Amino acid sequence: MNSLFKISFVLLLALSSVANFSANASIKAKSTFTLAENCPPSFELTEKGVCLLVNQYQFYDSVQNRGLGGTQTSLPKHRDGFTPAQIDLGRYLFFDPALSKDGSISCASCHQPDKGFSDDLDRSVGITGEKVGRSAPTLWNVAFQDKFFWDVRANSLEEQAQGPLFDEFEMGNTPENLLKTLNENSEYIALFAQAFPDAKALKLEQVYTAITAFQTSLISLNSRYDRYAHGYHEALTANEVAGLNVFRSFVARCAECHQPPLFTNNQIAVIGTPEPEGRTFDIGAEKTYASLENSKKLRGSFKVPTLRNITKSAPYMHSGRYDNLLDTVKFYNDGRGNAVPEGEDLLLHWHISEPDLTDEEMDLIVDFLGTLTDESLTPVTPLKVPSGLAPIDNNYQKSITSRNVEQTNRSGE
Amino acid sequence: MSSGKVLGAILIVGAFAGGMYFGGSKDNAPVMTSSQGGASYGGGYDKAADKSIVSNKGAASSKNKGAAAERTVEGKTIVVNDGEAIMAAVKAANPGDTIQVMPGTYHETVYVDKDDIRIIGVIKDGKRATLNGEGKLNDAFLYSGNNFVVENFVITKYKGNGIMGQAGNNFEIRNNIIVDTGVYGIFPQLGKNGIVEYNVISGIEDAAIYVGMSDNIHVAYNDVFENVAGIEIENSRHAIVENNNVFNNTGGILAFITPGLPIKTTYDVIIRNNFIYDNNHKNFAAVGSTVAGIPAGTGILIMAADDVVVEDNIIRGNKTAGILITDHNNAPNTTIDPESDPSPDGVKILDNLMLNNGYDTADQVKLLLASELKTGNPDIIRVGSSRDSCIINRHRYISAGVDDWKECEFTNTDSIDTYLLDEPVPPRVIDPKERGKIAYLGICAGCHTYTGRMIGPPVQIIQALYMDNPQGIADYIANPSKVRDDYPEMPPQNYLDEKTRLAVAKQMLKITR
Numbered sequence: 001m002n003s004l005f006k007i008s009f010v011l012l013l014a015l016s017s018v019a020n021f022s023a024n025a026s027i028k029a030k031s032t033f034t035l036a037e038n039c040p041p042s043f044e045l046t047e048k049g050v051c052l053l054v055n056q057y058q059f060y061d062s063v064q065n066r067g068l069g070g071t072q073t074s075l076p077k078h079r080d081g082f083t084p085a086q087i088d089l090g091r092y093l094f095f096d097p098a099l100s101k102d103g104s105i106s107c108a109s110c111h112q113p114d115k116g117f118s119d120d121l122d123r124s125v126g127i128t129g130e131k132v133g134r135s136a137p138t139l140w141n142v143a144f145q146d147k148f149f150w151d152v153r154a155n156s157l158e159e160q161a162q163g164p165l166f167d168e169f170e171m172g173n174t175p176e177n178l179l180k181t182l183n184e185n186s187e188y189i190a191l192f193a194q195a196f197p198d199a200k201a202l203k204l205e206q207v208y209t210a211i212t213a214f215q216t217s218l219i220s221l222n223s224r225y226d227r228y229a230h231g232y233h234e235a236l237t238a239n240e241v242a243g244l245n246v247f248r249s250f251v252a253r254c255a256e257c258h259q260p261p262l263f264t265n266n267q268i269a270v271i272g273t274p275e276p277e278g279r280t281f282d283i284g285a286e287k288t289y290a291s292l293e294n295s296k297k298l299r300g301s302f303k304v305p306t307l308r309n310i311t312k313s314a315p316y317m318h319s320g321r322y323d324n325l326l327d328t329v330k331f332y333n334d335g336r337g338n339a340v341p342e343g344e345d346l347l348l349h350w351h352i353s354e355p356d357l358t359d360e361e362m363d364l365i366v367d368f369l370g371t372l373t374d375e376s377l378t379p380v381t382p383l384k385v386p387s388g389l390a391p392i393d394n395n396y397q398k399s400i401t402s403r404n405v406e407q408t409n410r411s412g413e
Numbered sequence: 414m415s416s417g418k419v420l421g422a423i424l425i426v427g428a429f430a431g432g433m434y435f436g437g438s439k440d441n442a443p444v445m446t447s448s449q450g451g452a453s454y455g456g457g458y459d460k461a462a463d464k465s466i467v468s469n470k471g472a473a474s475s476k477n478k479g480a481a482a483e484r485t486v487e488g489k490t491i492v493v494n495d496g497e498a499i500m501a502a503v504k505a506a507n508p509g510d511t512i513q514v515m516p517g518t519y520h521e522t523v524y525v526d527k528d529d530i531r532i533i534g535v536i537k538d539g540k541r542a543t544l545n546g547e548g549k550l551n552d553a554f555l556y557s558g559n560n561f562v563v564e565n566f567v568i569t570k571y572k573g574n575g576i577m578g579q580a581g582n583n584f585e586i587r588n589n590i591i592v593d594t595g596v597y598g599i600f601p602q603l604g605k606n607g608i609v610e611y612n613v614i615s616g617i618e619d620a621a622i623y624v625g626m627s628d629n630i631h632v633a634y635n636d637v638f639e640n641v642a643g644i645e646i647e648n649s650r651h652a653i654v655e656n657n658n659v660f661n662n663t664g665g666i667l668a669f670i671t672p673g674l675p676i677k678t679t680y681d682v683i684i685r686n687n688f689i690y691d692n693n694h695k696n697f698a699a700v701g702s703t704v705a706g707i708p709a710g711t712g713i714l715i716m717a718a719d720d721v722v723v724e725d726n727i728i729r730g731n732k733t734a735g736i737l738i739t740d741h742n743n744a745p746n747t748t749i750d751p752e753s754d755p756s757p758d759g760v761k762i763l764d765n766l767m768l769n770n771g772y773d774t775a776d777q778v779k780l781l782l783a784s785e786l787k788t789g790n791p792d793i794i795r796v797g798s799s800r801d802s803c804i805i806n807r808h809r810y811i812s813a814g815v816d817d818w819k820e821c822e823f824t825n826t827d828s829i830d831t832y833l834l835d836e837p838v839p840p841r842v843i844d845p846k847e848r849g850k851i852a853y854l855g856i857c858a859g860c861h862t863y864t865g866r867m868i869g870p871p872v873q874i875i876q877a878l879y880m881d882n883p884q885g886i887a888d889y890i891a892n893p894s895k896v897r898d899d900y901p902e903m904p905p906q907n908y909l910d911e912k913t914r915l916a917v918a919k920q921m922l923k924i925t926r
Contacts, residue, residue, distance in 0.1 A: 038926060041858035044850075054854040059843045062580065062603070063628055064650075064676050069580025069603040070557030071526050072841045222856055232908030233504075233526070245524055249551035250573030250596050260579075265675040270748070294742070294749045336701055347748055349673070350703050356572075376859030376868075 033187050033386055035194050036088040040217040041377050043080065050081045053143070055221055056230055057261055067144070068259045071229040075221075075261055078143040079157065082213030089195040090214025091379055093207060097394075098181055098387035099165060100127055101172035106385075107164070107211065108392045110136040113378050116312030117218060122276060122320025126170040133169075133282070135320040138313045141306055143216035144262055150302045150318045151285045152268055157215055158208035175204055182207070187386035214379075220308045221261070223374035229261065236371055243368025246361045252332070253351045254365065263307035263372060269349040270301040273317045273331060274339035281341055282318060297347045308372050325366045333357050443808030444820055448725075448764045451824030457681030457720050458629070458651040458832050480608045480631070481560040481583045482529070482837040484509060499523045499532065499544075506530055508558075514566070516540035520547055525556040528840060534565030534589075546571030546594065553594070556581045559840060564588045571595045575614075578604050582838035587611045596699075597623045598640070601630070603676075606834045610634045618697055619704055620645035620667070624652060626676040629832045633657065641698040642667050642707065643689075646718070648676045651832040653683045663696040664707040665689040665731065670717035671703055672741055672750030679718035680759075683826050684726065689713060691730040706746040708733045712770060715757050717741050724763035724826055728770060728792070734778065735770035736762065738814070740797030760795075760802040761821050767792040767810055781813040848913050849920030856906070857917060863926050870900055872924050879922065886918035887911070 039051035046052055060074040067076030082090075093099060097106040110124040111117045117139035123131040134150050142148075148160035164170040165178065182188045183202055192202045195210060225244075227235035236244065248255035259265045268285045275281060286299040302318045310316075315323040322328040331339065335354045340346050357365075382391050390397045488509030491502040495517025502512045508529035515535050519542060523532065532554070534542040544553040544566055552573040554563055561578070562585040568575040575591040578584055578601035586609045591598040593616035601607050602625040613636045614621035620642035624630050630652040637643040643659040645667040646652045659665040666689060670679045689712045698705040707714060710732030715721050716739050728735040741747055741755035749755075771778065771791035778794055795802075795814030803821035843851060860868035861875070879885050891914060893903040906914065 038863075041862070042854050044854060054851060056843060056851050056855055059847070059851070060841045061582070061605075061838065063605055063626055064678075066676050068626075068675050070578075071580070072557070073580045073603070222859065227908040228526075230908075231527075231910075235908050241524075245522055245555065246551065248555065248579060249522075250577055250600065251551040255579065259675070267673055267675055269673070289749075289751060292749060292751060297748050347746075348701055349748075350671075350701055352701065353699055 033092065033191055035085040035191060037084055039084050040087060040379065042219050042221075043217065045084065050083050051087065051217075053078065053080045053219065055219075056226075057221065067262070068265055070260060072231075073261050076144050076266065077146075079212065079216045080143060082209070082216065083195065085195040086210050086213040087217050088214075089191050090210035090212065092191065092382060092385050093211055094214050095382050095391045096385035096387050097389045097392070098185070098385070099171060099173065099178060099207075101174075101177065102127055103387070103389055105171060105393045106391070107171075108381070109396065110164075110170075111139050112392065112396065113381060114312075116140065116309045118313035120314065122315050122323075124170075126164075126167070127172040128169055130169065132167075134318050135315065137303075137305060138309060139215050139218050140220045140309050141262055142218065145264075145266055147266060147268075147303060151288045152303050153285075153288045157212040158205075161208045161211045178207065179204055181387075185386055191386065217377075217379065219377050220374045222376055223308070223372050225368075225371040226261075226374070228371070237367075239364060239367050240371050243364035243366070244371075246357065246364050247368050251355045252357060252361070252365065253353065253355070254332075256351045257304045257349075258307050263310075264304045266304070268298065268301040268303055269351075270298065270346050271332075271352050272300060272337055272340045272346050272348050274321055274341075275319055276321050279319060281344060284318070300344070300346050307369060309375060310369050311373055312375070325369055326362060329362045329365050333362060443806075445808075446805040446820070446824055448805070448824035452822060453828040454683075454722060454761065454823045454826045456683075456826070456829045456832070460835070479585055480606050480833050480837065481531075481562050481585050482840075484529070487511075488529075493519075493542075495519075503527070503530065503532075514542040516542055518543045518545055520545055520550065522546075522550050522552055523554050525554070525558050525561055528558040529560045530556075530558060531562040532564075533562070534567075536565050541565060541567045541590070543567040543569065544571075545569055548572065552577050555579070556584070559583050559838065561585075566590070567592075568598075569594050574598070574600045576600065578602055578607075580604060582606055584608070589613075591621070592616050597621075598637075599623070600625060601627055603627060605629055605838050607631070608633075608833065612636070615639040617641065618699060619702055621662070623647065624649050626674060627652075629834055631655075631831055631833050638662060639694055641694070641696055642704045643692065645669060645704075646679065646682050647671050648674050648679055649682070650678065651681045653685070653829070653832055655683070655686045657687045659687055659689045660691050661694050662692045663694045663698070663709045664704065664711040664714050665692040665728075666712070667704075667707075667714045667716070668718040668721045669703070669714075670741075670753050670755075671747065672717075672753050672755070673748045674750075677750070677753040680720045681832075682718060682720070683722045683724065683829065684713060685722070685724040685826060687726045689726050689728045689731070689735075693730070693732045703747060706744060708737075708775065710734070710771075710773065711737050713737070715739070715760060716744055716747075717753070717755050717757050719754070719757065720759040720761070721757070722761045722763065722826055723765060724761075725765060727766045727768075729766070729768035731770045732773040733771060734774060734794045735765075735767045735792040735810075736794070738793070738795040738799060738802075740799070743797040756798045756800060758800040758802065760799060761823075762793065762802075762804040762807075762815070763821060763824060763826075764806060771811065778813070782811070785813055785816065787811065787813065843913075845912070845916070849916030849918075852909060852913050852917035853920040853924070856909075857921065860903075861921075863924055868901065869903060870897065872921060876922055876924075879918075883915060883918035883922055886921060887914040890914055890918070 039045045043051035044054050057075045060072045062074045094107045097103045118136045124136040148154040154160040224235045285301040289295040316328045336352045385391050490511045493502045493514045511531045553568045554576040557579045560583045561581050565588045568591045571594045573595045574597045576599045580603040582605045584607040589612045591614045596619045598614035598617045598621040600623045605628045608631045610633045615638050617640040621637040621640040622644045624646050627649045632654045633656045636658045638661045641663045643662040643665045647669045668682045693710045712728045712731035712735040714737045789811040792810035793812035802818045804818045863872045890906040895902040
């Protein structure tokens with residue numbers, strides 16, 4: 001048991017108070033599972049009993065209410081309005097490997113809270129132990145998105161959740177087996193009844209709703225950049241401001257697609273990044289839009305990812321081609337089409353140009369990207385999940401244990 | 414690049430679609446319409462329906478009034494002399510201040526992330542303040558604040574843009590001379606309510622003036638020449654482009670929907686009273702840019718934009734065509750976007766003086782004319798689909814693709830002076846009543862919860878300590894010190910202003926769960 005946990009455990013016992021959202025789970029999990037009655041931080045509980053996001057950006061405007069622009073710009077439309085119980089149930093589901101075919105991985109295996117809700121792999125590994133097609137995208141601020149997956153093939157988080165759950169190379173489950181697993185678990189039956197009091201039975205739709213509810217609570221809008229944006233210009237160093245100015249300049253043009261305040265415009269773009277060696281070319285959203293007459297124009301297009309918490313989610317690009325930010329920035333600076341494979345005729349995005357930045361300017365962009373980090377609302381990983389399996393997965397728990405042992409050894413305890 | 418090749422890029426499909434324009438009223442006597450005193454276009458901007466602005470109090474709008482908010486309190490004036498940095502003045506300035514820049518040469522990027530800043534170049538004996546990027550600096554002016562005004566500068570040799578806005582509302586950009594600099598001369602993006610006027614711009618490899626994803630914009634009295642594009646209205650609404658002198662660009666005035674951008678529409682654009690002539694400059698755009706496909710010799714280019722009114726312009730000597738209207742499908746160098754409508758619908762061509770256009774046009778255009786049994790040099794060419802478009806006095810022009818358009822039900826736009834707002838877009842302020850709650854939920858709640866332990870101690874314990882002393886909390890959070898051995902030290906919250914710190918302290922004492 002690490003020391004931080006020991007302290008918190010003792011303190012919680014001492015307070016013997018009504019448990020809050022985050023601390024609740026860890027203590028109650030010792031006996032039976034109880035779902036949170038309060039909203040996660042940054043959410044306000046309404047009289048109707050649902051959680052609404054409250055944020056300073058909501059006081060700003062934006063053209064056509066699209067939530068794009070400059071420093072003081074409102075956010076795009078977002079998902080919220082779930083109950084504290086639904087959000088908390090979603091948290092248990094998210095961290096529970098019981099959702100996979102063989103109980104070996106959870107959603108959190110590829111979307112780890114301490115790795116930017118991604119993993120540190122170029123391409124994630126599913127139940128087969130093999131790498132899947134693409135890199136796991138971050139989940140921070142997914143509440144604001146309306147298209148999901150690198151190739152934008154899903155239009156809601158509920159739809160998205162079914163992708164990895166039932167993909168044979170990812171979590172490998174089937175709808176029937178997932179429902180059976182949950183219905184055979186008395187803890188889950190009770191928790192679903194709490195989260196969905198009006199429902200007569202446990203249904204898969206409730207699983208998707210709860211996972212969506214949890215994911216929409218992953219808000220990151222209080223970085224040092226945000227403080228700058230709200231008017232406190234001392235929040236950034238001189239180098240970081242210089243980096244911001246290169247980032248949003250019309251030479252680098254980063255901000256034309258990675259547009260504030262979310263540092264994405266939620267569109268797709270063909271930028272022509274190279275695949276890792278040995279990988280065949282990935283056509284991206286051309287497949288999603290195959291029914292359109294000119295879908296070939298979208299060959300090699302991918303969703304523009306948010307850059308919030310970007311320092312936490314290396315490697316970068318849809319198949320993890322780059323393991324650091326500087327190399328990623330260099331790709332753009334190497335010029336339009338520098339990595340398009342021979343024989344591929346791509347309609348590259350018009351902002352992919354020849355910026356000809358200096359090395360110093362590229363370093364400044366990387367400095368600036370570091371200011372987009374805010375993990376203050378990271379939810380607590382449950383110490384136990386209703387299936388009794390190791391939260392996240394066994395491998396993760398082993399890695400945590402060995403990390404703690406290392407730390408303990410270093411600190412001489 | 415030969416003009417034929419470039420045009421081929423834009424018109425490739427049109428040649429095959431040309432057959433559909435047979436018919437119409439060409440055998441009848443022409444319908445002649447006088448634009449003097451006829452019905453006037455109602456315009457597409459309904460102020461009453463625009464929820465983003467405050468009520469207009471019935472005030473009549475006057476022509477070419479300002480866009481920036483009038484100042485209730487005049488701030489201080491900061492003078493920048495040759496050899497000093499404009500940016501130092503911006504850093505020292507507060508909202509309401511005016512920065513006067515004396516004649517001289519300045520090498521810097523001026524960025525303004527504050528509201529209500531005016532930067533005015535002082536013109537003395539004909540000498541101006543010059544911003545020179547020396548081919549190394551990216552942009553000259555970059556602003557995100559509201560009510561930004563920039564006047565009287567010379568801007569040259571920047572790699573990016575001359576003046577670039579990112580979501581600043583109520584801007585005024587005037588009397589600037591922008592030569593041989595970067596990608597766009599003036600590029601207000603994602604802003605509402607702004608004026609671009611009396612600027613002289615040339616030598617720009619994309620658009621001299623590019624209004625992107627913006628609303629309620631007025632572009633007037635600008636002199637733009639020897640650019641790839643003169644004036645471009647892209648993915649924007651309620652824009653008027655009038656009284657500009659637009660010559661010897663590759664393309665004169667553009668109204669576009671560029672697919673793939675997050676704001677999907679362009680509509681209600683009035684292009685009137687402009688001189689648009691001899692726009693035959695060789696296309697020198699960067700490879701892959703949207704304007705790289707514009708054929709040299711294009712007076713006006715309307716791509717997918719809706720409700721574009723073209724009125725009372727003098728359009729002459731543009732060798733490919735006076736007015737070119739296309740949908741996305743006929744513009745192969747643009748991407749596709751399932752969320753944007755590719756057709757230019759509701760185009761309204763009122764009276765224009767057209768002379769000597771299309772004298773060196775492309776074979777595809779000639780084929781289009783031939784498909785309608787016409788010969789000669791084309792003034793107006795339309796390719797691809799266009800619904801509900803109209804034209805008056807069509808018999809005057811050599812055209813392809815407009816014979817089946819209906820007669821417009823109006824002859825002028827006289828009833829619309831401006832689409833600028835009567836009252837500027839209101840400031841971005843946090844309602845004082847909400848200030849405490851916003852800061853508590855947005856910031857404090859990340860580390861404190863009512864009863865349990867998170868990163869910081871429970872709110873209950875803080876309440877017990879500070880019961881009737883919100884000021885105590887406000888003071889502490891501005892400059893915290895380590896109090897508890899078992900908790901990490903709190904980071905300072907001095908980025909919140911004093912009022913917000915007090916409001917959030919009061920909020921913290923109010924929390925009950």
